[in-house]
Amino acid sequence: MDPPRAPGPQGSGAPYGDGPLTPSERRDYARLRKRETLHHRRLRYAGASVLLVLAFVLSPLAVVAAWADSQVSDTDRYVQTVAPLAKDPAVQNAVTDRLTTRVVDNVDVKGITDSLSNALARTDAPPAVVDKSHLLAGPLKNAITSAVHTVIDKVITSDQFAQLWDGANRKAHAALVKTLTGEGNSAVEAKGDSVVLDLGTVIDKVKEKLVADGYEKAANIPDVDKTIPLFQTDKLDDAQNTMRLLNVVGTWLPVVVIVLAAFAVWAAPAHRVALMVTAIGIGVMMVLLLVGLVIARRIYLDSVPTTTLPSDAAAAVYDTFVRFLRNSTRTVLVTAVITAVAAYLYGPGRGARFIRSASSRATGATGRAMARSGLRTGATGHWLETRRRWTTGIVIVAAVVALVLWNYPTAAVVALILCIAVVVLAVLAVLGAASTGEGAEEQRTRS
Structure with missing residues (x-):
């Protein structure tokens, strides 16, 4: 039985008075405190x-939105995105074949053979020759083609074409806004269920080249269809609506x-464990995004008819347009992995x-060796040694700031910043251990 307790002051409102708690009261108090603590932890976990x-x-x-926003707001980034298409062999072949077909289709081969037949008839050529002159249409068309x-x-594979391509895209950077919002006029337009690129400048250059090479009649070729389809999808309206939303949230998401x-x-409650879970979770989401891009590539290639764009050219277009998105996803993935590993290394x-x-x-052995050889860091090293937590935090924060301020960082950039941070931390540890020879020797003896 618990010993009796003196009652508390009258009117104090305290049910147990002011004396020490009895064992049973202590157990009740501990049980209530544990229950409250557990409830609080559950709320924090939730x-x-x-x-x-x-x-x-x-x-x-957020990764997709940031990528879309960069393509809209940064002209240099957009030109850098589409520049490789001008030198891609599959795209060059597709453009060459399409332009050749369109130019040749505007040449009246039948009119040429009819004129030849009439000319032969006027010169009293043998009837067999006149009658069979139309058979020259096929070989003539093949030769022209x-x-x-x-x-x-020669024009498409030249460096001049690449320069024209970059110049046209730089001048028409509003094309991307046109594709996403449907507003304004530019070289890239959304027509129906397709996104097309106007190559008028390139086609005019081809006509000039044909005339310069002796094909004077090329100057009389009427204007042909100057557009090259880039994408074709029956979900273009939905994609435009989605991209408009991504443009809005690209900066803040x-x-x-x-x-x-x-x-x-x-x-x-456990900050380090929560940091590990956060990094692992975001890393898994980046892996899923990379898988989604692979699936989207397959869907895109299946949706583009070969009559619109050859499969190899379509693949080159897709891979070129999303390569920076892939790079950004890999960058976030690498950052997440590094964060998870760092959180683990700080654990028990x-x-x-x-x-x-x-x-x-x-680092201690290296610092002590420096001290024994006379390279002591003195008060500075002692300050670094006693404030290692602060210096470590400063280096980590500096690395994070450098990564945030870097313009479009890649996985290689993340690895570079990590290596620099590790080297700086190692150097600071060595300098701290080399503060004094005596202290370093005592530390070595104790260890």
Whole structure:
């Protein structure tokens, strides 16, 4: 039985008075406190989980939105995107074949053979010769096709064509806005269920080249269809609506995802574990986005008729247009993997402790060797050694800021920044260990 307790002051409102708690009261208090703590932790886990789910779901959309926004707002980025198409063999062949067909179709071969028949008839040529002159139509058309194809191929595969291509796309950067919003006039237009590129400047150059090579009649060739289809889909309207939305959120959606992930890590009871979960989750979403791009490529190639664009040229167009999106996705994936590994290395795991211990021994031994050889860092090294947490945090923050400020970082850039950060941390650790020879020797003896 619990010992009796003195009652508290009259009117104090305290049910147990002011004396020490009895054992049973302590057990009740501990039980209530544990229950409250558990309830609080569950609330924090629930809130962090909701924030993480939102960050995971929005992360692929944020990458796509940022990519779309860059294509619209950055002329240099857009030109850099489409520039490789001018030098892609599949695209060059498709453009050459299409332009050759359109030019030759505007040559009146039958009119030429009829004129030849009339000329032969007026010169009293044998009737057999006059009657069979129309048989020259096929060989004549083949010869014209071969000659025109050769000239056009020289133009399309020249460096001048690549320059014309870049210039036309730079001047017509509003084309991308036209494709996404349907507003304004530009070289790239949405016509029906297709997105086409107007190559009027290139075709005019081809006509000039034909005339310069002795085909004077080419100057009389009427204007032909100067457009090359880039995409064809019956969902163009839906895609335009989606891209308009992505343009609006392209700048802010990545920020929202970062803020959601940061709040999730802050709200979770175990910050390091939450950071690992966040990084792993976003990494998985980036893998799913890469898989989605592969599936979309297959769907796109199946939707483009070979009469519209050869399969190899269509594949080149798709791969060229989305390559920066792939690069951005890989960059986020690599960043997520590095973040997850870093969070693990700061944990209590056996592997993490081994790596930390090994790196500490290596930098300490190097610093002590420097001190013994007379290269002591003195007060500066002592300051670095006693403020290692601060210096480590500063280096990590600097690396993150460099990555954020980098214009369109790639996976290679992330790896470069990581290597620089690791080297800087190692150098700071060595300088701290080389502060004084005596202290370094004592530390070595204790270890």
